[in-house]
Amino acid sequence: MTTLVVKDTQSGKQEELHPAAAFIFIGLQPNSEPFRATVASNAQGFIRTGADFQTNIEGIFAAGDVRAGSTKQLVSAAGEGAAAAIAIREHLSTHHAGA
Numbered sequence: 001m002t003t004l005v006v007k008d009t010q011s012g013k014q015e016e017l018h019p020a021a022a023f024i025f026i027g028l029q030p031n032s033e034p035f036r037a038t039v040a041s042n043a044q045g046f047i048r049t050g051a052d053f054q055t056n057i058e059g060i061f062a063a064g065d066v067r068a069g070s071t072k073q074l075v076s077a078a079g080e081g082a083a084a085a086i087a088i089r090e091h092l093s094t095h096h097a098g099a
Contacts, residue, residue: 030066042068053084054091061088 004017030045039055039062040048046068053061063084064070064077 028072032066035062044068046070052087053080054087059091059095061091 001022002018004019004022005014006017007014028044030041030047032041032045032047035041035047036045039057039060042048047055047062047066048068049055049062053063053067055062061084063080065072067080070076070080
């Protein structure tokens with residue numbers, strides 16, 4: 001990207017910008033529709049979890065941008081995914097030890 005053209009929608013004035021970089025924002029709609037009938041979510045559709053990333057249904061976990069309270073940042077989502085994996089491993093080891 002070398003040039004960005006912005007337009008004031010009220011005045012119609014256009015301006016060219018030449019930024020060194022751009023941050024693309026894709027919105028805040030969580031992709032949680034397939035799970036809304038199963039797990040608790042807030043009014044915006046973000047899945048509710050405890051500090052251990054477990055939802056209101058035992059054994060179902062959520063992490064990253066779909067989770068209510070997440071920071072909506074890539075690096076945080078990756079960290080939450082790793083933390084959720086550890087929580088899942090712990091859950092499985094304590095609930096299925098005899099299986």
